[in-house]
Amino acid sequence: MSARAVETGSEEETIALGREIGRSLGRRAVVLLTxxxxxxxxxxxxxxxxxxxxxxxxxxxxxxxTLIHEFGGDTKVYHIDLYRIERLSEALSLGLEELLDRDAVVLVEWGERFPALWPASRVEVRLAARDDETRIVTVTGA
Ligand SMILES: Nc1ncnc2c1ncn2[C@@H]1O[C@H](COP(=O)(O)OP(=O)(O)O)[C@@H](O)[C@H]1O
Ligand SMILES: [Mg+2]
Known part of the structure; x- marks a missing residue:
């Protein structure tokens, strides 16, 4: 699977890169943000x-x-943050399996802690700080 790495020099540039990724997704996708x-x-x-x-x-x-935010009309988006979730059983009790069955784009922060939850076909975006303003963003599977 090909990965591409992009360097962003500001918050605005990262948002712009996100817009580009968002436009490339279908109505149904799982995106792990790590x-x-x-x-x-x-x-x-x-x-x-x-x-x-x-x-x-x-x-x-x-x-x-709040753990899960829901957005959208035609394209539904769930934005999930599992930072405060420690056990798989807690993650499951949020109803994640049911969400993943919907026609929706599911964006997950800290999802790598629970690898068993996610479909094999997914996008992974890894972000790493190089300095205060610079981030290396690596996208796999988009
Ligand atoms: N190139 C960049 N891309 C994204 N955020 C940046 C960048 N440079 C500085 N920042 C700052 O880093 C912080 C990122 O916060 P956030 O997106 O909440 O991180 P996370 O969700 O990974 O904890 C913000 O304060 C943002 O202003
Ligand atoms: Mg966050």
């Missing part, structure tokens, strides 16, 4: 959700405490 705290997972999600036409970037906030 990287340390502050790497830019939520920032990229803002762009992806905007690129899908499901909400404006400003309306996308971190689901760290």
């Amino acid at each position: 990287g340390e705290l502050g790497a830019g997972k939520t920032t990229l999600a803002k762009g992806i959700i905007q690129g899908l036409g499901a909400a404006s970037a400003d309306d996308v906030t971190s689901p760290t405490f």
Whole structure:
């Protein structure tokens, strides 16, 4: 599977890259967003959700405490943050399996902790901070 790596120099550039990724997705996709705290997972999600036409970037906030945010009309998007979830049983109790059965784009932060949950056919985006303003963004499977 081919991976492409892009360097972004600002939050705005990461949002723009997210828009591009969002426009390339179908109505049904699973996207795992991985990287340390502050790497830019939520920032990229803002762009992806905007690129899908499901909400404006400003309306996308971190689901760290709320766990799941739902967006969209024609294309449904679920933005999930599993940072606070420690056990697979807790993740399952959120109803993730049922969400994954829907015609929807599912964006997941910290999903790599629960590899058994995700379909083999998925997009993975890895974000790594190079310095305060620079991020290396590697996209696989898009
Ligand atoms: N190139 C960049 N891309 C994304 N975020 C950046 C970039 N440069 C600086 N930042 C900052 O890094 C932080 C990323 O936060 P966030 O997207 O919430 O990360 P995560 O969801 O991975 O914890 C924000 O404060 C953002 O302004
Ligand atoms: Mg986040």
